[in-house]
Amino acid sequence: MTGTGGHAIGIDFGTSTSLVAEKFGGLPVEIASLGRSTRSFPSLAGYRGEALLVGEDADGLPIGQVVRSVKRAITDDLDVLAVSSASGTREVSADDVIIAVLSEIGSRAAAAGQPLPSGGDVRLGCPAMWTGPQRRRLLDLAAKADLPVDGSTLVDEPIAAGVAWVTHRYLAYGEHPTGRLLVFDMGGGTLDIAVLDIEGGSRPEISVLASLGTAMAGDSLDQAIAADLAAGLAERGVDVAALPVPPELVAAHLLRAAREAKVRLSQAPSHSVVLPRTLGELPVLVYSREQLEEAFRPQMDVAEQLVWAALRAALLTVRGSGSPDELRRRGAAELVKDINYVLLAGGMSRIPYVERRIGALFPHAQVFDNAGVAPDEAIVAGLADTGGYERLNLHRPGFDFVLEWQEHGLVQQHTVYPAYTPFYEPWEVLSGRSHLGFEWRAREADLPWRGVGVLRVQSMSGERLELMFNGQQMDGLSLRMGRDMMVKLYCNGQVLVQDGTGQAYHLRVDSWPVIRGRDHARLVLSSLDSQAPVALVPWYHNKEYAPPAFQVQ
Template identity: 40%
Template sequence: MQHDKPLIGIDFGTATTLVSQRLPGGAPENVPIGHGTAWMPSLIAVSPFGELLFGEGAEAAAGASALRSVKQCITLGLTPDALPGQERGGTVRQSADTLIKQLLEHVLLRARAAGADTEDAHFRLACPAIWDGPQRRRLATLARAAGIPVAVGDIVDEPVAAGLAWSEGLYWELGEDRPDGTTLVFDFGGGTLDIAVVEVIESLQDSAPELTVLSARGVARAGDALDLRIARDLEQDLEATGISVDRMPDPSILRALLVAAARRLKVLLSDTRYDEQAVPVGGGYTNLPLLTYTRQRLEEAFRPQMEEALEHVRAALCEARLRRRTTPDIARLARMPLSELATDVQHVLLAGGMSQVPLVRQAFEEKFPHAEVEFDRALESPEQSVVTGLVVHNYHRLNLPRPGFDLVLEWDDSDGGRRSELLYPAFEPLYTPHQVMRREELAHRWRGTPDVRRVTKARIRAMAVDGEPMDFSVEGSALPHLPVELHPRTPFSLALRLNGEMVVHDSTARPMTFRVERWPVLRAGEQGAIRLTRVRRGVQEHQRPSFTDLYSHPWQ
């Protein structure tokens, strides 16, 4: 647990970056790293002298030309745009890793200047729920290079962090009971939409709260997409007055200014007191008219995206049902409306800046009439949900929806060397939408024929993403690995099913089937064994496969 050290959380977001801390024996508190605000814009630009600028300085120097959303380079595997060079009118190109590292260095400097106790502190970062093991490892590597000592296990899914903050805030800050039942966390940020379905229960062993994540999923399309849609509307408004953006001296700069204006209008119209707002184009275009936008147009632009988001909510709720091993027949599940799935949810937590658009709350209150729809009342704004959850330490047990470690098949060959095959990469989804559409078994499956020349004793190892080996605990017995047997020219397979079963087919006559009740969170210094229960042959092993074992939500 590391309660004797300061705990620092960094929410490196697509649009903004926030920092929080929790001193030993204290409560979570925000560290104001912005110029007059708690947050710093995640912007990067180049100074007239060729130096990189960050946050408000980048915005002041480059305006709409500043680089936004550098985090998306990890999410989408992109190469960042060239930064306009201020000195000679050229451009400066840096790798995404260099930019992210230096941005994190700047965030750390600001946090120290704002009074954060970073010496000998334990750090945590947040990431989108859709990130896989290599993406998380990449962020951890860049953070360590920036002077932020984190392991992959210190990186928490953003919607899960928001749920942690809310659960603790209700109990400690507001003096209310911890939430009973199922909570849907809807984290609508600038670059990603993240959804989690979680349950908070008390441990039977020590009454400590446990948070079980039944589903965590996301999509790399959120607030930025709405900004672009509004900007297109504003460009059409200009064309209606006879002003063509393509005929302006620098169309790309003007379009960047329209996107910046779209962001301002979106924020202004999130205040329900106003039905219409107007902002200038800025950037020296004083001869252009004010850009006017109404709440009705905002909702019309946002409604298709909100409907798509609700489909992802439906998918998450279906997955949560399957993890509880509820087994409706496939015909019924294919027809099951969101209104029926909504009965599983007692609380809806809205987080992220985009959740403040009034249409979001309206949609959830309509679709989830029996649930309590709210923001985190213990916080000043929804943007603080994730960063506050990063410094929660009372929830020392966090059960993940999928393995946060690699599963590796190892064996020694006849020449004395060690061979291996990666059976499952950490954090990879257990199934794809294509498997859903084709009605295939919903499981991560590895099949292959290991290159052995004789009967070989092999082993399945669990490896944390940081490279540290983990133990298994099979019905109370600790094992450094799972023993298997390989024969020449004989297939081997491993399947991780959505219902928590792990099925191993080696070269012996009978497959080994284990049940995993929960996938533990893996943090540095707190790694525990992976608890497995053997499914006995003749009891569960030979039952007819249920719908849960084979299918998931045909939501597309």
Template identity: 50%
Template sequence: MAGRRVIGVDFGTSTSLVAEQVGRTSVEITPLGRRGTPWFPSVAGFRDGSLLVGEEAELLPVGQVIRSAKRAITENSETLRAGDVELDANTVIVALLGEIARRAKTAGLSLSDAHELRLGCPAMWTGDQRKRLLTLAAEADVPVSAASLVDEPIAAGVAWAAHRFSRSGPRPEGKLLVFDMGGGTLDIAVLNIAGKDHPEITVLSALGINLAGDTLDGAIARQFTDELGGLLDGFTDRGNVQARLLSVARQAKEALSTRDSFPVVFRALGDLPSIRYLREQLVEAFTPQMNEAVEYVQAALRTAKLTEMVPRQGGSGGYTMHSPDVLRSKGGSDLTSEIGYVLFAGGMSRIPHVGERIGALFPHAEIAHEVGVGPEQAIVAGLANTAEYERLNLHRPSADFILEWDGGEQLLYRAHTPLYEGWELSSKASVYYERRGRDFTCPRQGMGRLRVRSLYGETIKIKMTDTGRTVDTLPFQLGDDMCFRMHPNGLISLTNASGYRQSFRVDRWPVMRGGDFATLELRRLTAPPPPSREDDWGYGQKDWAPPKR
């Protein structure tokens, strides 16, 4: 691994960072700012028919500035507004990513020179949202691949684990909760850390919500509006007033990370009186949002429990899954007691109230705010890590599952799709991802095969751990009553047209990169299917061929 060069790009809602690591050397943050600072402002603007980005955009009048362009992907929006001008969101994002690449190259770091380039994204993003980012990155000459797109809280956890394992003393072992609150999203991950010389990292859950810095800015701006009352009635351009209130709200929020009060001056809004804004007022504005954040922490902990196998009750032997019904009844120490470490990442984690509320949930956990770099740099440091992703296992598939037949195919599962919706965990007795009956578009007779395909389009080999055999596909008899199901604990079941069900288990979903990493290990939990027709469609057949005509 010596000499291997990895570059990480953290395209943030508010600011963006680039870092590199060569071999086992320390991570180096590349200066992207105009004054040699690490940060590139993820800000765009529109003036005189031209699109501006970075510091130049920040100097524009508030109404001409576009902030949080990344949220267009989170919200599946196609347009962004700069005052009265509506712009194509993709064009804005490409301009931002392109400027990041150009500044990195100017600083001596060409993104195309890495052995691997990784790009972060929110944990809540779907496969389609990830694909959109990859498409825009390619247009911006940021040469990242689908296999190198990493959930941001997972990257922060990797950075923490690598930092801790590089130090002398006892190695951390157990569960780590990552609380990553940035400008656009709150992302939470639960990781299991093990290993001797190097960390072995298993992702137990990763989820997110569109609830972070921008949300707090809006709450503070509403406080300003209430305090100013009728003094704002004389302004006809309400959009410009709101933009200026949000700008001042951001200043107050950042200042109160280290101070108890902040003098708010509305310079661009005429003769409005100044306001002394107190930290207590910030906490009041922040409390509803943090209440939701606590609920999402508990949801992440419950989701992590769904990956476990537990002994069956009644002495019947075997294992089963945690029931969502049982998990819903758990709270407080029932969920938090197993967490040994908590890592705060993202700029919003600097607000003292964040540490107070979340830290109080884990009174016995070790709390960390840095990973050798500050919390705002934790994600990019993890993205640039040269080794730990080889020992990283995910909580859901990073590959597509395809049903193929003679003359066609159907995508049954797109990589990174959540295996269930959040509301299901709060209301159903069991949760899983399923395609059944009419969901299938294939012919209703004949034989097909299930193939696992990387986001590069290559077939991922399937290794059957009970026999050691490696196959390219699994046989599947086509018909009316077929079912494909995946559970959060890695259980996969295939029910064919005759009602025969095959069950397999993936202990953890590996990162699928291609080459040596393109192997999926399945453990069979049922007997092999009987041969079908005159062809041996039984277990162990390596290559599929269409039925004889």
């Protein structure tokens, strides 16, 4: 069974808090105590003059000097962040702040007795919606923070939560879950949804059918509650714009009050909001759970639409499930009937309204908010799983397709498909497109139109992956260069490769390579045509007497 051997460490760099967990074989996962009074460590930073403080020290700074939700800088592709200083607002490097938080995670893990070993099986989570460049940015910053992770151990957060649930059901109850699991992971910065197909048994195989996300989660709800609080003050005769402090500080205090109300209302029906005296003599506002749910309603409406998009996307990966047009016509009852289990993960799933809304969508599924740990600890528990990634099939390539050719005696490269690029945007599932997939055309790139090139696959760090083509080990596909070159990747595993002469080759991959710690699994392709592209065999072309693999004509 998964989780019965080995040693692994998981790092959950969260928008609001961060966690580290460790697991030995079939023993229960151990979550390090990173915080001063909690297991989680606040993902906060702030500046006192030129000094950069992190964690609880940052939380004690004046509110305008605190940088919250710094992980969103990667989601939103921001290079600089604004903070207050004695001379006014100034911009600071987002990367510097992220490195400081990541470094603190490593330092606190070591102090808690769980150091991050170099060369060990250390996994880092990231939102499902992140693109290849965003993932590379996180990995680059993690390297500067001395965290021993790389592209082969970077895992989508909802997938990690699903792995944690599968392992927990076996270790705690001796169950072998079989069927389809939907993971609804709402944290502070993103909402991620994954659909996993689980084949039970002594060594379960988990296939990722879909993994979608949006940058609308806990931070968005905080903004909505803060707007309610501002409106409540206005009803009591308080003009927020006329308060004797800068508007950005008023907004920061309202957001802090909103975050506290959100947490309190997960347990209580109402909460008294007392704003600091630095804003003036302000009335106490009573904010109810009903008000929170009304503020949350539009966001949950969007979340439901993402659930339907994820379910349709999952069906696209299953051969014979129908065309995109057919899937768009399927109603809610048809979409949910194949879901056996639902897992609620992330801190936002503690809000009762989330469970009511999502649970109502799946009347015939078992709904869980427990993967053996608290909902906001499910991701880090899954990242630390010692065996759950041995038989995990991904839904899209976690590696680059690159085209190589020689020009003036030098090898040139062009990336045809960047690792983890979504095959389509979630909204396209509901659009009128008849085909959904990734498409690259040579005529849109600056390439030579003569000669021969080689289509290869390589990891995010530049290492070549092993390929098997029609049962033969190979180094790449040899293709004639030209304007008509094209590569298409489809959700159901079909691959179309067209060379410069217009000759098309239809290929199929049963599953994209699984995550195997630091070892890159091989990509296995088969031809659907009688005529197949030419494979380059490494043992022959690596010999000193071998002719050139290709020549520019």
